[in-house]
Amino acid sequence: MTVTIKDIAKAANVSKATVSYVLNDKPGVSKKTRQRILGIIKEMNYYPNVVARGLAGKRIGMLGLVIPDITDMFYASIIRGVEQAANNFNYTLNLCTTHADSQKEREVVDLFSSGRVDGLIIMTYHLDKDYLTALKKKGIPFVFIGSPIEDESIYTVIVDNEKAGYRATEYLIKAGHQKIAFIHGARDAWDNQDRFQGYCDALINYRLPLQQELIKSGDFQRLGGYQAARELLCSALKPTAIFAANDQMALGALTAASELGFKVPADLAIIGFDDIEAASLIEPALTTISQPTMEMGEKAVELVMALIDGEKPERRKTFLQTSLVRRGTA
Amino acid sequence: MTVTIKDIAKAANVSKATVSYVLNDKPGVSKKTRQRILGIIKEMNYYPNVVARGLAGKRIGMLGLVIPDITDMFYASIIRGVEQAANNFNYTLNLCTTHADSQKEREVVDLFSSGRVDGLIIMTYHLDKDYLTALKKKGIPFVFIGSPIEDESIYTVIVDNEKAGYRATEYLIKAGHQKIAFIHGARDAWDNQDRFQGYCDALINYRLPLQQELIKSGDFQRLGGYQAARELLCSALKPTAIFAANDQMALGALTAASELGFKVPADLAIIGFDDIEAASLIEPALTTISQPTMEMGEKAVELVMALIDGEKPERRKTFLQTSLVRRGTA
DNA sequence: GTGAAAGCGCTAACAA
């Protein structure tokens, strides 16, 4: 069948231990023996069984990755970052999607508590306390990405939504806009709130009035953005710029604007958030805030790997910077 | 530390074997003992170590998934199908992206030959013979999704691109179009060729002339589609319909049409292929061919699972049907 | 119906 360490040992006339030393680059083996064994390994096409190694040693070389939905481009690009970084550590990924199903989330905790992975990277929106407690009890290292954890003891990689919201708004202000509308996503979503906070701060900082009539809700959906924009553009207080809490809504706003005969960006500037694929496909292409998804993945991996190594990094929250992608709408 | 089967055995005053029987729903344990052990397992919060189980038994409960790029929506949705289906078998996924790097592909084969997974699902474009031979030698069950395997002995889940191309073209013909253009993707890509073949067949079947001037190349890129469409629309033989080998090119064509003042679909019908997210976001929304990504994932999982179970399904190639999504452009 | 013991392939003390 498959060739094992025993076969190599036999073929090389050494013990399994010696082969193991060679495999793991441990000292205590003469250069000659090492070379010889290495040769035999190549020749016999031997690959150590990671499962056995995992049982005997500690590491299994696998990171668990918990995400709500893989078809969400935002998550997909983070995964790409995670994957790349994990590979650098010679790790691979065990993927688990929860589809925002808390039952599933619970299952995942159990699943991963069976020695399958060395560490966990988790992206998820709703995090009940029990989930966290269970996770902590397992003793398996984990890091959250982009989630609003109250618990200060938890390692998190997160984007500074507030700052990004501030910058987007500031950008519009500096372009000369005075009547800047904001379209909310889900009102209670933490990221939406932070973005809104940034918007408010910018207005205040630049001594612009915060007007309720310029603040609408769009629910993070395209249609919501469309409707909110329609209301805005038909109102007495016609804004000259709209900052939507995400790209989908910005896209909706764009449709509304063109239907109502507003030229973008001449009559109306629009700025979104996320930089989804469609943002650059649309005409005119959407100016938006782009999140450093690759970097988020990388940082998260670095963190778990440190935790796996038994380190206890000082900083619990890692804030990453967004960037403003200037395109055609603002 | 963590509780093992030994602890359970001790607590229940039985042997490890008995606990194992209970865990695996094997006969030979009295109802009473079974109940008692089950109780203790719950109570002590015990989860069997899959790694150890993998070593001892055969299954590790993991499927390897090899894909070029997770941020490609097409693959992402297939993954979703795979994930769901795998979960039904109590399996999880070990994700590996190759980024179309054949070096990486080779590594992946090695990686998975180390007992990490029970089976493999592979999506990739370029498949050199060596890769396949190596894979076969490993003896690990594998299934390809949507790849052009010459090797008849290999299990593949694939979409009937030719038929889909035929249907798209037929749809345009039945809508009264006579001058139907085709925009090639990568000329040598198997899926592109199949789609083109379908286009040709439909024209021939409906006794329409196959005109070289109506056949352009777009390289599967948005810009390529744009340029190809411009050429077409500025040519003497102005087509009334365009069938693009993928959505990106169709989107480019759409831009070209609107720039040149063609009303879609009144002056020009456009049909794409893939049904990417942007297809439904654009205005007018793109009529296109949608691939049964979820189903592809499911079928592939069913196949590997059968192979893992030692079955040898008769049919090597599983053809899945596409569907025409009628929207605003044709 | 239940238990003892071997072994899966590897690592890591400890000996030699």
Next chain:
DNA sequence: TTGTTAGCGCTTTCAC
């Protein structure tokens, strides 16, 4: 420098 040996946590004959 190399070998011996005892596990890692589980499954699975084979006995009882």
